Amino acid sequence: MRILIVEDDLQLQENVRASLTEHQYVVDVAAxxxxxxxxxxxxPYDAAIIDVGLPKIDGIRLIEKLRANDISFPIIILTARDHWQDKVQGLNAGADDYLTKPFQTPELLARLNALIRRSAGKATPIIVNGPLAINTQSQLLTLDERDISLSAMEYRLIEFLMLHPNQVHSKTTLTEHLYDQDFDLDSNVIEVFIRRLxxxxxxxxxxxxxxxxxxQGYRLKSLLKE
Structure with missing residues (x-):
């Protein structure tokens, strides 16, 4: 999953980026x-974390512009302000959730995971497709309840496919969701990971x-459990 962090506190930005990267997210940042x-x-992001008090364009106005441009990925707002009016303003602008600074990283991760699941129509961390199941919280894949050992990138790929079954995804689309901006989009790395899976x-x-x-690309089929 690819996440955008928009935060002008560079220390906080780096702390959140490092935590998300450690949990297998691909992260881009803006200040x-x-x-x-x-x-x-x-x-193409799967979610964004946006601070309210940003320079140049504040967080509320940024969210309004994104929604006006039909950019619909889930958004969590961060605010140092503890007034309920600020939270309501952010939600009314189009944000999906909020956290008040200071916050605990596990709470941010849990809220982010939940928003991404729900945007894909999944209500729980465990996503099942026939004999396959992934737990997006523990980041484990099982086949007939047997653990399958995956590399970090293999997990990212199967998670994205499990969240979007029966959809055709080009190599470019998959690469953009799984790698940062500097990755070579002409690489055949997706083909390699599909083969490994x-x-x-x-x-x-x-x-x-x-x-x-x-x-066109690749499609994860819906499977029937025997």
Whole structure:
């Protein structure tokens, strides 16, 4: 999952970025509202964390601009202000949740995880597709209740596919959601990780759970549990 942090407190920005990266998120950062607006308009994010008190364009106005441009990813606002009016203003502007500074990182992670799940129509951390199941909280994949060992990138890929089943995703789309801005979008790395997932999860080719759509990309099928 790819997250945008818009925060002008550089120490807090770095602390949040490091925590999210440690939990397998891909993170881009911006230090003011103008840069946040540009990045949010240029790249496909799964969620954003936006401070209210930003320079150039404040957080509330930034959220209003994003929603006016039909950018619909979930947004958590951060505010140092403890007045309920500020929280209401942020939510009315289009934010989905809020945290008041100072906050605990586990709470931010839990709220972020919940918002991403809900935006994909999933109500719980455990997402099931036939014999496959992932726990987005513990970041574990099981096949028929047996743990499957995955690298960090393999997990990111299967999580994204499990959150968006029956949709065709191009290599470019997958790369943009799984890597930061500087990654080479022409790389065949997605093809490599798809091959690894198939080998680990379906070595006998009995599930055929990931379709290759020629000229378009990949699709995770909905599976029926036997």
């Amino acid at each position: 003011d509202g103008e840069e946040g607006l540009f990045q949010a308009s240029e790249y 198939r080998k680990k999860i379906d070595p006998q080719n009995s599930l055929l759970f990931i379709d290759t759509i020629r000229g």
